[in-house]
Amino acid sequence: MPQTRSAAPSIARVPPHEPPTESTRPHASLQKHLGFKRLFQPGALTIGLILPLETHRGRPAPTMQGHMQMAQRAEALGFGALWMRDVPFYDPKYGDVAQVFEPMVYIAYLAAATRSIALGTTGIVLPTREPMYLAKQATSLDQLSGGRLLLGMSSGDRYSDYPMLGIDFESRGERFRDAFSVFRTLTEESFPNFQSSRFGGSAGTLDLVPKARFGRVPAIAVGQAQQSIEWLAHNLDGFLSVAPNPDQLVDLGEEWREQVRIAAGANAYKPLGLGGYLDLREDPDVPFQRIPGGFRAGRNGLRDYLEVAQSAGVSHIALNPKVSRQPYAEILDELGEYVLPHFPSHV
Template sequence: MKLGISELFTGSDARAGSWSTDAAQLIEEIGFTSVWLPEHVVFFPEYRSQYPYESGGAQEVNRMLGVIDPLVLAASIGAATTTLRIGTYVFVVPQRNPIITARQVASIDQLTGGRFEFGVGVGWAEEEYAALDVPFARRGARMNEYLAAMRALWSPEELTEFSGEFVEFPPLYCFPKPAQPRLPIIVGGNSDASLRRIVEYGDGWAGYSQTFDDIEAFIAKLSTAMEAAGRQMSELSLKVGRRSKGKTEKDWEDDRAYIDHVLSLGIDEVVVSPRIGDENYERDMRRYAEIMDL
C-alpha cells in the first residue's frame, strides 16, 4: 500500500529548528511512501473567498498559519531522507513567475535524486492573489500556459523559447534540468477544468475531501477523457487526500477503513492528514503507522 502524509511544518515554537527534518526521517522510517507539503504565501483574519473543501472559513485555513515555504522545505527534507518521495499538495502555480518556479523545481528534483512530485493547483483565495499583485480572473488559463512553459524549460533541449498570452521569452538557457526524464505534474482539483488539465499536462491527480461516489465518478470521466486524447490511465498516478476527523485511535481506524475502500476504487495512493499533536508526536505517529499496517 502506498500511503503519503500531508504534514504541517509550521516553524512554530514547538516545531522549530530540526523538527521538520526529524519528523521527515520518522515518517520515512515508519513506512510512509511520501510526504506532501501544503502552500499558502499569506493568510488573512477574514476571507470573502469561499474555502472549497470544508466549512470554517478563516479558522479552517489558518490552521496552516506559518507553514514553511514548500520548495525550501522540500530541499531540506530531501537532504535528510533517502527514499521518501516529496511533493507539494498543492503549489499555486499562477501566483509565481514560471521561469523561476521551473528552475526551483528542477533544482529540488536534482537535489533529491529524482524524488520530487509537483502537485499543482489554481488556488481559491482572491485575497492572496491581490496581495501578490496577480490577477485572480483567468487564473486557470494562466496556469495552463505556465505549465506548458515549464514543460518546455524542463525539456532536454538546451535552448528554450516560448510565446503565449501570459508568458513569453526568447531562446534562453535554463538549467538545471530535472533528474527525472519527466518530472511528475500532479494536478489538484475536482472540477471539469482540472480534469482537462490532467489530460493535457498531467501525470496524476490530487483529489481532496471527496465522497466515494465522487471519486468513482471523477475517475470514470477522466478515463473517458484520457481515451479520447489517446492517453492511457496507466500514465497517471491517482491520489486522494484524507483529512482525519479527530485524534483518537477510533478516528485513525476510520482512516484505515476509508483508505482500504478508496484503494479498491482504483486510487494509487492516499495522502492522510492525521494532524497528530506535538506532545507525543513520535509515539502517536508510530501507533498510527501500526493501524495503517505500514
C-alpha cells in the same frame, strides 16, 4: 492540499479550453522517476503526509519544533511522501499558514536529511508563480533529491493572495495554463523557441539547466485548478482530489480513468490520488465521517475507507492529521503499526 470552502466530492464539469498541446502518451521517464514509482502503481494505494508534522487544533501556526526528526521518523516507518502546501501569507480569515516555511525551500532542507521518501507540493499556486524560476527550482530540487520531487500544482483558493500580488483573481485559470506551458517547455526542451503572453519567451538561444533527473518532474493537478478534467487528463501526470465520501469513490475513479483513456490510450496510467485533513479518533472503529476539508475516522475506519479507495483505483492518499487531538508521534506510531502495513510504499 489547500483547504477548500466547498469541496466537491466528484469531478466538476468545466467547459473545455483550447485543445491540449501535450503528447497524449504517458511520459516514459515517469517509469524511472523514483518519487513517482514510490507512490504510484496501478492497483495499489500508498499513504503520504501533508505537513506540518504536528497537531495544532485551534491555532493558525505550528511550532515546527522537532520537525526534522519527525520527518525522518515518518520515512523510517515507511510513509510514501511528505507534502508541502503553498501558503505565502497569513490571512486571519483563513486561519492557517500550513508548514510556515516556503515549500520549495523547505523541500531542499528535507531532501538533505532524508533518503527515500518522496517530497511533494499540494500544491504550488501556479498562477501566482513566475514559471521560469519555478522551473529552475523544480529541476534543481529534483536533481538534489535524487529524483524524489513531485510537483503538485493548483490555482489556489485564497482570494486575498491575488490582490496582494497585483494579479486578477478571475484570470487564474488562464494564467495556470500559460504558466504550465512555459514550465513544461523549459524543463523538457533544449534551447526552446517559445513566446508567452504573460511570462516572456525565448528565441531559442538560451537553455535551462539543470534538467530533471529522469527527464521530467512529475506534475500533479491538485484540485481542478479552474481547468476542465479533459485538459488535466491530457496535460498533467496525475490528479489529486479532495477525499470524497466512500460511496462516491467508484464514480470518481471511473470518471478519471475514462478521461485518461480518451487522452492517452486504453493502456495509459495516470494516477488518481486523494487528500485532506484527518481527525484520527481514539476509538479505532469510528467510521468515515465528513469534516470541513477532510474526514475523521478511527484506525479501522480509516483502513476500511482506504480499502474501498484502493478498489476504486486510487493510488495514493495524502493525509493531514494536524486537526487530530493526539501528539503527532502517537499518530505516526498508530498508523505505522495498524494501517501502513496494508498499504506499503513501493520500494
